[in-house]
Amino acid sequence: MTNHTIAAISTPAGYGGIGIIKLSGPDAIPISLSVFKPRPVSTDQRTDKGPCPEDAFPVSRHFYYGHVVDDNLDRHIDEALFVVMRGPRSYTGEDVVEIQTHSGPFVLKTILTALIQKGARIADPGEFTRRAFLNGRMDLTQAEAVIDIINARSARSIDLAMSLVAGGLKQEIECLRDSIWTVLSFVEALIDFPDDMDGESDAAAMISSLEKQVIPQIQTLITRYDEQHFLRDGLKVVIAGGPNVGKSSLMNRLINKERSIVTDIPGTTRDFIEESFTAKGVSIALTDTAGIRDNPDSVERIGIEKSWEAISEADIVLLTLDAGKAIHVNDLSLFERLANKKMIIVINKTDLPDDHILLSLPKEWVSIETVRISALYNLGIDDLKEKIAQMSFSSEVCSEQNIVPNLRHKQCLEKSLQSIEDARSGFLNSIPIEMVSIDLRSAMDALSEITGEVVKPDILDAIFSRFCIGK
Ligand SMILES: Nc1nc2c(ncn2[C@@H]2O[C@H](COP(=O)(O)OP(=O)(O)OP(=O)(O)O)[C@@H](O)[C@H]2O)c(=O)[nH]1
Numbered sequence: 001m002t003n004h005t006i007a008a009i010s011t012p013a014g015y016g017g018i019g020i021i022k023l024s025g026p027d028a029i030p031i032s033l034s035v036f037k038p039r040p041v042s043t044d045q046r047t048d049k050g051p052c053p054e055d056a057f058p059v060s061r062h063f064y065y066g067h068v069v070d071d072n073l074d075r076h077i078d079e080a081l082f083v084v085m086r087g088p089r090s091y092t093g094e095d096v097v098e099i100q101t102h103s104g105p106f107v108l109k110t111i112l113t114a115l116i117q118k119g120a121r122i123a124d125p126g127e128f129t130r131r132a133f134l135n136g137r138m139d140l141t142q143a144e145a146v147i148d149i150i151n152a153r154s155a156r157s158i159d160l161a162m163s164l165v166a167g168g169l170k171q172e173i174e175c176l177r178d179s180i181w182t183v184l185s186f187v188e189a190l191i192d193f194p195d196d197m198d199g200e201s202d203a204a205a206m207i208s209s210l211e212k213q214v215i216p217q218i219q220t221l222i223t224r225y226d227e228q229h230f231l232r233d234g235l236k237v238v239i240a241g242g243p244n245v246g247k248s249s250l251m252n253r254l255i256n257k258e259r260s261i262v263t264d265i266p267g268t269t270r271d272f273i274e275e276s277f278t279a280k281g282v283s284i285a286l287t288d289t290a291g292i293r294d295n296p297d298s299v300e301r302i303g304i305e306k307s308w309e310a311i312s313e314a315d316i317v318l319l320t321l322d323a324g325k326a327i328h329v330n331d332l333s334l335f336e337r338l339a340n341k342k343m344i345i346v347i348n349k350t351d352l353p354d355d356h357i358l359l360s361l362p363k364e365w366v367s368i369e370t371v372r373i374s375a376l377y378n379l380g381i382d383d384l385k386e387k388i389a390q391m392s393f394s395s396e397v398c399s400e401q402n403i404v405p406n407l408r409h410k411q412c413l414e415k416s417l418q419s420i421e422d423a424r425s426g427f428l429n430s431i432p433i434e435m436v437s438i439d440l441r442s443a444m445d446a447l448s449e450i451t452g453e454v455v456k457p458d459i460l461d462a463i464f465s466r467f468c469i470g471k
């Protein structure tokens with residue numbers, strides 16, 4: 001795969017000031033030079049060093065001004081800046097060329113077509129970064145962080161991604177692997193030279209080492225995912241409640257646009273509706289759901305099933321009530337099903353003269369965070385946003401620690417932890433030491449999957465297919 005020179009338009013489609021075409025591979029320089037004509041440098045413009053020798057041209061990391069030209073080298077397609085980053089010290093580890101022109105779809109496509117005619121091939125999504133990973137320029141956690149930066153919607157998600165780019169998780173994983181490796185070498189010595197070792201005290205030392213230097217560290221990383229992944233993935237907030245309480249009105253207020261249909265007919269929202277917004281620096285994926293009630297028609301029933309699905313995946317549920325009505329039995333059962341969820345009780349329609357809801361609120365609800373709003377008159381919405389943001393940060397494990405694994409990392413960490421636990425109970429129950437060695441090796445492998453030392457091609461395909469073309 002790495003023998004081909006690849007090319008792609010790296011800037012987003014559309015019209016703009018600058019468009020960049022990127023090439024990478026062994027022929028990136030000759031192919032790009034065949035469509036680029038540098039402006040001749042007059043004697044008085046040359047530096048003291050004199051003109052660049054033929055074999056060093058173009059000099060790495062220097063900008064050249066000139067024109068992209070057609071096949072006969074006479075018709076100018078566009079003005080261009082041309083920069084080469086010679087491998088191995090480039091993004092991909094190969095020779096990389098960037099041609100910067102004006103950004104218009106036709107101009108960029110014409111240049112890309114010319115490059116393809118000269119021997120480049122169109123890059124697959126994420127192929128530049130995939131090459132960077134395969135050529136050892138970054139590990140897999142750093143490659144994944146590149147897409148996190150591109151997708152970032154808040155300053156906090158950028159911080160998180162940058163700590164991965166800097167190799168924070170990679171270092172933590174390397175530390176863990178070193179600790180497991182130390183235990184594993186003892187185990188292997190025990191297998192090879194059983195007479196030279198004191199099985200019982202060595203086993204106790206190894207158990208202690210796993211308990212102090214491996215298990216808590218892995219658990220902390222898993223907890224960090226559970227409690228802070230929303231900083232990267234967005235916080236999932238679901239508006240739930242009975243029909244007609246004003247859930248869709250609330251959604252529209254929170255996102256500040258008329259996205260969800262509002263009517264006075266109960267059962268208006270039948271499918272869940274998702275939109276994103278940012279509150280106090282936290283990126284939030286908000287879902288409006290169908291009102292939960294008994295005896296719905298068949299379409300509404302499907303909507304209500306979807307509401308339950310959305311609720312089960314939510315980080316925070318906004319249990320919405322109508323201030324003008326006494327609490328309903330469906331609200332009580334909804335509350336019960338939300339027992340393990342973070343929840344905010346949102347009392348809507350507080351503009352109505354009769355506040356029946358307050359009198360009917362069960363005692364055990366009093367301790368729950370409650371916000372009074374009027375979605376119709378846009379009252380209390382900022383207060384609610386503030387509460388959502390506060391609640392999202394209330395359980396951060398360690399706010400100064402920004403290394404947060406993603407879901408794939410977390411799954412590998414869980415696999416590794418399971419194998420470590422198996423190895424630990426293997427020691428405790430004196431099972432054959434060869435079995436313990438297998439468990440320790442699989443714990444190492446699961447960690448290596450995170451950084452990409454051991455990884456199946458289909459996992460790489462899944463990761464890099466999330467990238468855009470040209471990155
Ligand atoms: N007085 C008052 N009326 C409101 C308020 N919020 C919503 N409404 C009205 O309540 C009715 C229902 O609003 P929706 O936002 O559609 O309620 P919903 O909970 O999404 O309803 P379903 O989708 O049917 O479950 C509409 O007539 C709204 O104008 C409010 O704060 N005050």
Ligand SMILES: [Mg+2]
Pocket residue numbers: 247248249260261262268269288289
């Ligand atoms: Mg609705």
